[in-house]
Amino acid sequence: MQDSNSGTLSFGSLQIPPRPEVVTALMEEKTKEDPNFQRIAKLIAADVGLSAAMIKAVNSAAFGLDRKLASVPQALHLLGLKQVTSIATALVMRNLSGGKSTASLERFWDSAEKVALLCARIAKRLHGIAADEAYSYGLFHNCGIPLLLNHFPQYKEALIAANSSIEESFTACEEARVGTSHAAVGYFLTRSWNLPGDLCQAVLRHHETDVFELAKHGDHMLDFIAIGHLAEHVHHLSARNGEDTEWNKFEGAVLRHFGLSDEDYQDIVDGT
Structure with a gap:
């Protein structure tokens, strides 16, 4: 069920966080024939916590990069839009679990x-x-x-x-x-x-x-x-x-x- 005022979904009496605007925008760009990488970088960089978590994640040994990255544009250049979108979508979940x-x-x-x-x-x-x-x-x-x-x-x-x-x-x-x-x-x-x-x-x-x-x-x-x-x-x-x-x-x-x-x-x- 969806709350028409907030866009929040409910599962019984449990409120499910709606998809964040940044994730929606990233997915929209990903489907375009000519995605705007500058806009994507700005979307992620606008959320300081998300951009910091993104750089931390991509610099981990898990992604096996040859050199450390310092910015979201560098991550986009080396990892590509698909990987960056996947990582960003996962990272925003941490801030949307509801409650204090x-x-x-x-x-x-x-x-x-x-x-x-x-x-x-x-x-x-x-x-x-x-x-x-x-x-x-x-x-x-x-x-x-x-x-x-x-x-x-x-x-x-x-x-x-x-x-x-x-x-x-x-x-x-x-x-x-x-x-x-x-x-x-x-x-x-x-x-x-x-x-x-x-x-x-x-x-x-x-x-x-x-x-x-x-x-x-x-x-x-x-x-x-x-x-x-x-x-x-x-x-x-x-x-x-x-x-x-x-x-x-x-x-x-x-x-x-x-x-x-x-x-x-x-x-x-x-x-x-």
Whole structure:
């Protein structure tokens, strides 16, 4: 449902942030035969936080540039419009999760950014997915979590239960406690922002344990889901102790999807 006055979408009683004007403008330019690169650079540079985050992201090892960039025009020149638009769209999500900023939300987005960069780095080692697409998926696949944290006081407990559940799926734990899941909310947001269909489907289905069996072979959605789980696991290994219950559910399917041996997997873990 859409609020005719604000353009804000609702998912039940939950408000979904509308697509920012800067993202709309970038996507419009991207579809033109002769896009205006000067206008694009100005659009991004006008948002100081976005332009700073953009330069930080593209200068990370994930994008493998030979030299450090100092400006948005340089990023456009070296990475191209498609990659810059993908990265910018993902970065603005951090400021649109709704509600006030808290320490837990800051930790969430810090972790999400690390996972997104890991997605991009891993993508450069594998076939079938571009680094900018992987980065976008890394930031968007859990974007429903901060929205639910701000809307449901009991959602934090639902997250704790979902993260530790062995038998029940992550989203089933959420649905049992708050009536929806971050995957469904994230799908609704990415669809409303007109992001690529494969990415939207991956956001929706990334906790379905049978998705690799049911989806068609070669479905690009599976590339997103697989790289997301692999990046999450690498981050888990580097950031915390304890069992990674989600990786235990998806490890075999992810390694088979990318055709990775145990040695290949260990090389990725050690190399990222």
